[in-house]
Amino acid sequence: MTTPIIMPRRNFLKNVAFAGAAVSALPLFNVRAEGTPRKFKVGLVGCGGRGKGATENLIEAAKSLGHEIEVYSVVDFFADRANDVAKKYNIPADRVFSGATGYHDLMAQPVDLVILATPPAFRPAHFEAAVKAGKHVFVEKPVAVDPVGARKFIEIGEVAKAKGLSVVAGTQRRHQASYMKNQFAVANGAIGKIVGGTVSWCGGRLWFKNREKDESDASYMVRNWTSFSQMSGDHIVEQHLHNLDVANWFIGRTPVSAVGFGGRARRQTGDQFDFFSVDYNYGEDVHIHSMCRQVSGTYSSVSEFFSGTEGSTFGGGKMTSAKLAALTVPEFKTHANPYVEEHVYLLQSIVNGTPVNAARTVAESTLTAIMGRISAYTGQLVRWSDLTTNTESPWYNLALSPSAADFESGKVVAPKDDVVPVPGEA
Numbered sequence: 001m002t003t004p005i006i007m008p009r010r011n012f013l014k015n016v017a018f019a020g021a022a023v024s025a026l027p028l029f030n031v032r033a034e035g036t037p038r039k040f041k042v043g044l045v046g047c048g049g050r051g052k053g054a055t056e057n058l059i060e061a062a063k064s065l066g067h068e069i070e071v072y073s074v075v076d077f078f079a080d081r082a083n084d085v086a087k088k089y090n091i092p093a094d095r096v097f098s099g100a101t102g103y104h105d106l107m108a109q110p111v112d113l114v115i116l117a118t119p120p121a122f123r124p125a126h127f128e129a130a131v132k133a134g135k136h137v138f139v140e141k142p143v144a145v146d147p148v149g150a151r152k153f154i155e156i157g158e159v160a161k162a163k164g165l166s167v168v169a170g171t172q173r174r175h176q177a178s179y180m181k182n183q184f185a186v187a188n189g190a191i192g193k194i195v196g197g198t199v200s201w202c203g204g205r206l207w208f209k210n211r212e213k214d215e216s217d218a219s220y221m222v223r224n225w226t227s228f229s230q231m232s233g234d235h236i237v238e239q240h241l242h243n244l245d246v247a248n249w250f251i252g253r254t255p256v257s258a259v260g261f262g263g264r265a266r267r268q269t270g271d272q273f274d275f276f277s278v279d280y281n282y283g284e285d286v287h288i289h290s291m292c293r294q295v296s297g298t299y300s301s302v303s304e305f306f307s308g309t310e311g312s313t314f315g316g317g318k319m320t321s322a323k324l325a326a327l328t329v330p331e332f333k334t335h336a337n338p339y340v341e342e343h344v345y346l347l348q349s350i351v352n353g354t355p356v357n358a359a360r361t362v363a364e365s366t367l368t369a370i371m372g373r374i375s376a377y378t379g380q381l382v383r384w385s386d387l388t389t390n391t392e393s394p395w396y397n398l399a400l401s402p403s404a405a406d407f408e409s410g411k412v413v414a415p416k417d418d419v420v421p422v423p424g425e426a
């Protein structure tokens with residue numbers, strides 16, 4: 001289970017004990033212990049929008065700490081995408097890889113850390129290879145598309161911990177000062193006990209790609225990955241995970257069960273839904289309504305809101321609390337860009353020799369979203385235990401196909417476009 005974080009994460013306060021809501025008045029700042037300037041060799045797995053963005057964020061984070069990044073090796077399913085990035089960073093051809101198995105070659109390179117930024121279907125396999133090779137990891141969310149993958153990710157996270165490797169996830173709200181302050185205040189009683197809330201990612205249609213003439217199933221699924229649940233986990237997992245992650249973080253635990261609805265109104269390719277509405281039961285009479293939609297021309301909201309027994313708060317926004325004035329909430333001194341701050345946090349942990357490990361929390365948030373998807377697809381109530389402990393459950397061993405292994409062995413058969421799960425029949 002996720003444990004509530006009630007301390008600023010920097011290590012300067014390691015030895016300070018907080019007594020419940022009575023937080024003492026301390027000079028709370030995040031100290032940046034830069035250490036001796038260092039050069040980090042980095043490997044990028046997945047040279048798409050986020051992979052390229054995360055690489056630049058890492059370079060900026062290193063610069064802000066007085067360190068240096070060498071983008072040493074890259075891999076992408078498509079050679080031209082890997083070559084484009086290689087050109088930008090002057091990477092010689094013998095360190096540039098492609099195809100579904102190219103990541104094995106990258107992991108054999110002498111890099112200190114890797115950025116994992118492919119579609120989520122490949123994440124558990126790539127994470128396993130990275131940890132086996134002793135690399136620190138920046139891992140984009142989500143970290144799996146099914147319960148089997150998410151449990152595997154948690155298991156590998158424990159191996160990373162035992163090896164003293166740092167794992168930081170692309171759940172950037174956890175690295176954003178406004179969210180960190182609110183979470184700290186909530187964990188220290190500012191709004192009493194959370195009793196309910198709403199989390200949303202409702203917006204317009206996402207991009208999609210049509211199949212090209214004579215294109216292989218594997219190529220089509222990789223190019224059009226945000227349309228296939230086998231690749232993305234569906235948009236409740238791929239996108240709405242951010243808001244569900246905030247719910248788990250603020251409430252301090254994962255949900256007990258989910259009952260969800262969903263459907264496909266206007267999507268054109270692949271097999272995903274384009275809207276979900278899920279009631280997450282967190283136990284102790286706490287319910288969170290989750291909404292996500294990718295339908296253009298409809299009401300948009302990307303937000304989190306929580307009601308408590310003594311107040312209410314938005315995730316990173318306004319808090320209504322009579323108790324707040326009596327709390328000393330730290331000024332979390334972060335980089336203005338949370339996408340950069342993630343890498344500041346990662347680099348500091350490596351330099352200071354104090355490994356951090358977000359594997360379990362990001363995997364649990366991924367599982368939370370998967371639980372909602374399974375409920376909406378099947379029309380059934382799905383319990384957390386169905387995905388984590390109850391080996392008799394029909395969903396415990398759910399592993400979507402084609403899998404990452406199918407891509408590596410060249411056995412990919414794409415699901416039919418526009419054929420979607422039917423609740424009550426699935």
Ligand SMILES: NC(=O)c1ccc[n+]([C@@H]2O[C@H](COP(=O)([O-])OP(=O)(O)OC[C@H]3O[C@@H](n4cnc5c(N)ncnc54)[C@H](O)[C@@H]3O)[C@@H](O)[C@H]2O)c1
Nearest residue numbers: 046047048049050051076077100117118120140141142170
């Ligand atoms: N934290 C955030 O706010 C945020 C924002 C955007 C994307 N993301 C996440 O980042 C990940 C990537 O998203 P994106 O927008 O960059 O997608 P993208 O399609 O732009 O890039 C993905 C890249 O991975 C490559 N790829 C696919 N399978 C591969 C494999 N097996 N081996 C090597 N390369 C492979 C693709 O060819 C592509 O270039 C997703 O998990 C997404 O959810 C996170």
